[in-house]
Amino acid sequence: MSPMLSVKNLQRNYGDVVALGPISMTIKSGSAVALLGHNGSGKSTLLRIISGLLEPTDGEVTVAGFEPGSIEARQAVSYVADQPVFYDDLSVWEHLEMVARLHGATDWEQRAADLLGELGIYDRADDLPVRFSRGLRQKAALAIGLVRPFQLLLVDEPFVGLDSQGKQAFISLLGEAIEGGSTVLVATHELGFLERVERCIGLRSGDIMYDGTPIGFDPSSLLG
Amino acid sequence: MTGLEALKELRARRRQQRVAQTDWFEALYRAYLAAIVGSISAIVLAGWLGGDQVSATELVDVQARGPAVIGIVAALELAIGLRSGSRGGPLAVEPAEVRHVLLSPVDRRQALLAPAIRQLRFALFTGLVSGAIIGVVASRRLPGPRWEWAATGAVFGSCVAVLFVGAALCSSGFRLPRPLATALAIGLLGVAVGTVAAEVWSPFEAFGGLALWPLRIKALELVALGVAVVLVLVGISRLGRLALELAERRTALVGQLRFAATMRDVRTVMVLHRQLAIDESRTKPWTKWVPIRQPVARRSWRGLMRISAGRILRMLLLAGVGAVLIGLAARGNRVLVLASGLCFWLVGMELAEPLAQTIDRPDRSSLLPRVRGDLFNDLLLVPGIFGSLLGIPVALLAGGVAGGGDLQIPAALAGFATVLAGVAGGAVTLVTGAPATTEKTSAMMLPEVAGIAMVVKTARAPVVAILGCLPLILATKAGGRPAAGVALQGLASVGLILAFVAMWIQRRDRWAESWRAALNPTPASTTPTSGAKPRRTS
Numbered sequence: 001m002s003p004m005l006s007v008k009n010l011q012r013n014y015g016d017v018v019a020l021g022p023i024s025m026t027i028k029s030g031s032a033v034a035l036l037g038h039n040g041s042g043k044s045t046l047l048r049i050i051s052g053l054l055e056p057t058d059g060e061v062t063v064a065g066f067e068p069g070s071i072e073a074r075q076a077v078s079y080v081a082d083q084p085v086f087y088d089d090l091s092v093w094e095h096l097e098m099v100a101r102l103h104g105a106t107d108w109e110q111r112a113a114d115l116l117g118e119l120g121i122y123d124r125a126d127d128l129p130v131r132f133s134r135g136l137r138q139k140a141a142l143a144i145g146l147v148r149p150f151q152l153l154l155v156d157e158p159f160v161g162l163d164s165q166g167k168q169a170f171i172s173l174l175g176e177a178i179e180g181g182s183t184v185l186v187a188t189h190e191l192g193f194l195e196r197v198e199r200c201i202g203l204r205s206g207d208i209m210y211d212g213t214p215i216g217f218d219p220s221s222l223l224g
Numbered sequence: 225m226t227g228l229e230a231l232k233e234l235r236a237r238r239r240q241q242r243v244a245q246t247d248w249f250e251a252l253y254r255a256y257l258a259a260i261v262g263s264i265s266a267i268v269l270a271g272w273l274g275g276d277q278v279s280a281t282e283l284v285d286v287q288a289r290g291p292a293v294i295g296i297v298a299a300l301e302l303a304i305g306l307r308s309g310s311r312g313g314p315l316a317v318e319p320a321e322v323r324h325v326l327l328s329p330v331d332r333r334q335a336l337l338a339p340a341i342r343q344l345r346f347a348l349f350t351g352l353v354s355g356a357i358i359g360v361v362a363s364r365r366l367p368g369p370r371w372e373w374a375a376t377g378a379v380f381g382s383c384v385a386v387l388f389v390g391a392a393l394c395s396s397g398f399r400l401p402r403p404l405a406t407a408l409a410i411g412l413l414g415v416a417v418g419t420v421a422a423e424v425w426s427p428f429e430a431f432g433g434l435a436l437w438p439l440r441i442k443a444l445e446l447v448a449l450g451v452a453v454v455l456v457l458v459g460i461s462r463l464g465r466l467a468l469e470l471a472e473r474r475t476a477l478v479g480q481l482r483f484a485a486t487m488r489d490v491r492t493v494m495v496l497h498r499q500l501a502i503d504e505s506r507t508k509p510w511t512k513w514v515p516i517r518q519p520v521a522r523r524s525w526r527g528l529m530r531i532s533a534g535r536i537l538r539m540l541l542l543a544g545v546g547a548v549l550i551g552l553a554a555r556g557n558r559v560l561v562l563a564s565g566l567c568f569w570l571v572g573m574e575l576a577e578p579l580a581q582t583i584d585r586p587d588r589s590s591l592l593p594r595v596r597g598d599l600f601n602d603l604l605l606v607p608g609i610f611g612s613l614l615g616i617p618v619a620l621l622a623g624g625v626a627g628g629g630d631l632q633i634p635a636a637l638a639g640f641a642t643v644l645a646g647v648a649g650g651a652v653t654l655v656t657g658a659p660a661t662t663e664k665t666s667a668m669m670l671p672e673v674a675g676i677a678m679v680v681k682t683a684r685a686p687v688v689a690i691l692g693c694l695p696l697i698l699a700t701k702a703g704g705r706p707a708a709g710v711a712l713q714g715l716a717s718v719g720l721i722l723a724f725v726a727m728w729i730q731r732r733d734r735w736a737e738s739w740r741a742a743l744n745p746t747p748a749s750t751t752p753t754s755g756a757k758p759r760r761t762s
Binding site for chain 1 (some may be wrong): 227231242319320324329331504507
């Protein structure tokens with residue numbers, strides 16, 4: 001069985017600065033993986049490359065056997081960025097409708113309502129998310145990322161700005177996604193999240209410093 | 225329903241919502257403003273060109289060299305298009321469109337087709353209108369019915385606009401690396417200008433020739449239109465290859481850029497344009513050697529030593545154009561001093577970058593134990609020295625272009641002075657900062673007065689730069705006196721203007737404070753001044 005994500009000698013430079021790699025790894029289908037590292041360690045760069053937003057300087061990446069950015073990969077990957085972006089003139093519900101329908105979801109209404117309910121923003125469905133606070137924006141972005149079908153969920157710093165109810169709801173939704181057979185890769189600083197995942201990848205200055213179970217992970221290994 | 229069909233339906237719904245929310249009064253007002261600006265531009269252009277018909281000899285010259293000279297415009301559009309495309313242009317879709325639509329499993333070419341056609345339509349309209357206006361203005365001096373000139377002007381304008389969009393789409397679709405796009409752009413411009421200078425056949429003649437059809441018709445020149453259309457079609461076929469990273473970066477910056485331009489915030493426009501061009505300061509300075517000990521001037525030197533090669537090239541190019549314009553102004557087209565002043569104002573803004581960096585971070589400068597005005601003037605010391613050094617080749621070039629007449633020395637002196645005046649003008653723009661939208665004093669003024677005040681505020685910095693041409697301007701009005709002597713007086717006047725600008729920068733805060741105090745006198749103090757203890761208040 002081919003892995004959900006395969007990364008071979010991946011490298012990304014910004015000018016003279018090496019932001020990532022070269023790194024190699026594979027992630028099997030249905031697994032929950034945490035990506036840990038300090039600011040500038042390369043977590044967001046890695047997620048953006050997998051999502052197809054960034055192109056690697058060198059190396060290969062495949063998602064479900066396809067190149068990031070290809071239609072098949074876009075169908076498979078759902079990316080929730082650390083800085084959510086919304087249309088100025090669409091409500092949360094309209095965003096959900098748009099994203100769900102663009103991805104071919106048919107019975108999206110019930111799914112959308114359930115997601116908003118779990119995240120505690122059902123009564124804000126008709127409001128414009130561009131006017132939301134940081135936490136509410138994060139919740140809206142999570143709902144948009146989860147409303148569509150996906151095989152690989154990439155989430156960048158999901159806990160920033162979330163209240164405890166939001167954190168619990170997000171963890172529960174992740175659990176549902178994993179149970180449904182999806183693969184989840186979450187970049188975070190929250191060490192508490194490690195107990196929810198089966199694998200942990202630690203990045204430092206663009207290199208993989210740790211790749212294994214959360215039990216054996218020593219956060220100090222990520223310090224420079 | 226496929227994703228693409230869903231996208232079309234959702235876009236149509238958004239469009240309907242936008243149309244329903246459109247403020248038609250505001251839209252009409254904008255159209256009215258655009259018409260006024262267009263009319264004024266046409267009148268200014270017409271005044272610049274004059275109303276006399278060209279002589280028979282001049283007409284022969286226009287027919288022979290005109291196509292190649294006008295072809296430079298086409299080369300310029302092509303060059304700008306190539307550069308824009310290599311930076312993710314010409315499309316500037318919404319940031320949310322990149323995340324939600326371009327990352328969805330919808331054919332990107334199809335998804336981007338509508339924005340691309342919108343862009344093309346806008347470019348066509350702009351080219352058509354400006355071409356027609358220029359055609360009408362040209363008809364004042366060239367033989368032929370006015371409508372013919374307007375029509376061919378419109379065709380030429382549309383053609384170069386399509387050329388720009390096509391070049392940008394191709395550059396983006398073929399993922400041209402930025403250095404390659406820049407090299408191609410410089411090469412194309414070089415060919416266009418070089419062939420004009422050498423008076424040999426130029427590949428851009430076909431484009432320029434279209435604009436002169438009322439004088440002579442060459443059916444072969446229709447090839448130019450074909451080239452523009454083919455470029456657009458090829459570009460559209462490659463729409464799906466748009467680099468998302470560049471598109472995302474561009475979408476965010478273009479929105480801010482438009483807002484800053486609306487607010488007439490020149491500094492922000494400049495900074496955003498640099499970001500758009502991915503023009504960053506050098507990590508390693510050109511030299512680590514710092515010949516100055518004064519700490520503020522040292523900071524200035526270090527900042528200038530990190531200016532990128534691209535910016536240096538841009539400054540040199542602008543300075544070269546400015547010098548040539550002064551030379552041409554000395555030869556007869558006096559109004560060119562305005563354009564020259566604007567070039568040096570932009571150069572000055574670039575040179576005064578260390579000052580801009582300090583003004584952009586008021587929290588830093590306010591912590592320094594220095595009067596702001598003194599600090600600003602110290603920061604201008606090194607840009608002033610660099611300006612003086614740049615002034616020498618500019619003076620030589622301006623004098624050279626002016627030819628050997630009486631106005632050669634005045635042109636050279638004006639070249640030197642305008643560089644320094646440009647730095648002063650740039651400093652005035654930076655120190656003044658972005659015009660505030662809710663200034664108390666403006667709010668109290670009548671709209672007409674506030675409007676004039678706004679125009680004066682916006683124009684004063686470029687005017688300072690243009691005043692650098694005083695040696696030339698005064699020499700042209702010398703009457704019987706020796707032009708060189710009058711030009712020296714002009715140079716001294718520029719010196720006085722520079723001194724006044726330095727004084728204004730130094731004392732501006734104090735003057736503003738006095739002005740505010742005069743407008744809002746504090747109520748009479750109730751504190752006893754006789755030395756008696758104040759009474760307790762219960």
